[in-house]
Amino acid sequence: MTQDKKVIAVIFGSVSVEHDVSILTGLQIFEAIDSTQYTPIPIYIDQNGQWYSGDELLNRKNYHFSQNIKDRLHKISLKICSNHNLRPFFEIENNSFFKKKNKIFFDVAFLALHGGAGENGQIQGLLSMLNIPFTGTDHFTSSIFMNKSLTKKILKDHNISVLNDQIIKKPKSLSKKNILSEINLKFPLCVKPCNLGSSVAVSKVTNEDDLFEALLTIFQIDDMALIEPFVENLVEYNISITKCLSDKIELSAIEKPIKNDNLLCFKDKYLNDGNDFDNKLQSPFSQGMASSSREINPKLSKKNEKFIKDSAIKLMEIFNFNGAPRIDFLSDEKSDEIWFNEVNPLPGSLGYYLWENADNPTSFTRLLSALIEQANNLSKKKQYP
Structure with missing residues (x-):
């Protein structure tokens, strides 16, 4: 008798400026995962925070979604279970009070999320609290690294x-004079968000006007800006x-x-x-x-x-x-x-x-398998009595 394949929930998208890159990573995982060992299911989070599943997510031509495509997807929610030793599942939403809701069971959450709540420890903390195996760094380490x-x-x-740096927090009043009065580093400078990755909104500035404009851009997506000397x-x-x-x-x-x-x-x-x-x-x-x-x-x-x-x-x-x-x-x-x-x-x-x-x-397929097994083994060590 052969052992059942593990079901892997590949989670991608999310409310993040790196949402689109996450879609690419998610699709790559589906193409490279060892299908003899695992059954992957797509779990997509749109830019409004709605979770979806469905085979339409596997067709890259469907991005970005028309309403017609969205209507063919299943809206889902991750269910919180009081018994942490039960198999985790998503519940498919429906509009009927009397109709039984279908469930999507899985064994490991494979995180293909970039930036925002998907990479800063928030989703890792949720999954850890529910004792759901997940790939990647834990919630504490993720929050520090971001x-x-x-x-x-x-x-x-x-x-x-490391380079010397200075943190500028987003003020209640975006006064140019007040913000620039805090700067104690000399131009040219490199300015970037403190809590985002992938070189989002990174800029070189050589004067106060450019610096202020760069900070205004960053404060639209982050509450803190990191300023460093520019490396020639x-x-x-x-x-x-x-x-x-x-x-x-x-x-x-x-x-x-x-x-x-x-x-x-x-x-x-x-x-x-x-x-x-x-x-x-x-x-x-x-x-x-x-x-x-x-x-x-x-x-x-x-x-x-x-x-x-x-x-x-x-x-x-x-x-x-x-x-x-x-x-x-x-x-x-x-x-x-x-x-x-x-x-x-x-x-x-x-x-x-x-x-x-x-x-x-190491091939991409082997890397994916190793990350999945690492997540599964770590979760077993944390099983509740």
Whole structure:
């Protein structure tokens, strides 16, 4: 008798500025998951926070949804059960008081969410409270990693080099004079949201007028802005780390993203092949972050390569996290100075292309399976008596 396949709820979308990238990641998971071991079901959260399921979600041509498509989807809600040892399920909503509501049972929640509540610990906290297995970092670690300034402070205390920074909180009154009077760093500066990822709303500013405009933009999507000295001759390096593949810590390949301007922006990361989001969805295989321009295993000084790898391992030792987050670094290409930048708990495309090019190459399918089994095994350890 063969064992039943685990049902994997692949959750993507969400109320986030990175909503569209999350859709690409979700579709990639469906194409790469081992269907001999798992039965994936799509769980989509729209930009208003409504949860849906249905086979229409698997057809990339259906994005963005017309009302006709939405009418063919099932509105669902995650049910809270008092017995934490019961199998988790979604309930399909209907408008009839008397009609029995159908249930969608699952075993593991695979988080393909980027930014917002999907990456900052909120959904992780909910699933953890309900004892539902989920992939990626836990709620505590996720919340820290999504706060760039807090993460930097912790790593600085562990002697990892970071840029000086200043936090500007969104004031009740957006007075230019009052806001600029708080700045104590010298131009040029780099300004970005403190609690968002993927280079959203990052800008270089060289004067007070540009700085104020950049802050106004950030305050529309975040309550805190992070200001740092701008790094001249800027290059970025990224690496992923995990312990889900074996009993030991493993590192991915290092990448050097190719930027079109002074800063690596959201478009460089996700749309740099000349396609917009809609075109990516229509392509034979939605590559998402994997289609961005990059150099894999670039030439690095031994000093910087050691710093990147040692910092990633130190980060794992400090937080003992799960999943396979991506760790980003900034460097001045001429002076060869390098600094830790930020952690991306759930990177676009899950950074699978970094693992395919690691010293110990790992396929996307194997990475997905390892993340699922890690989540399942951790949940078993937390079972209630």
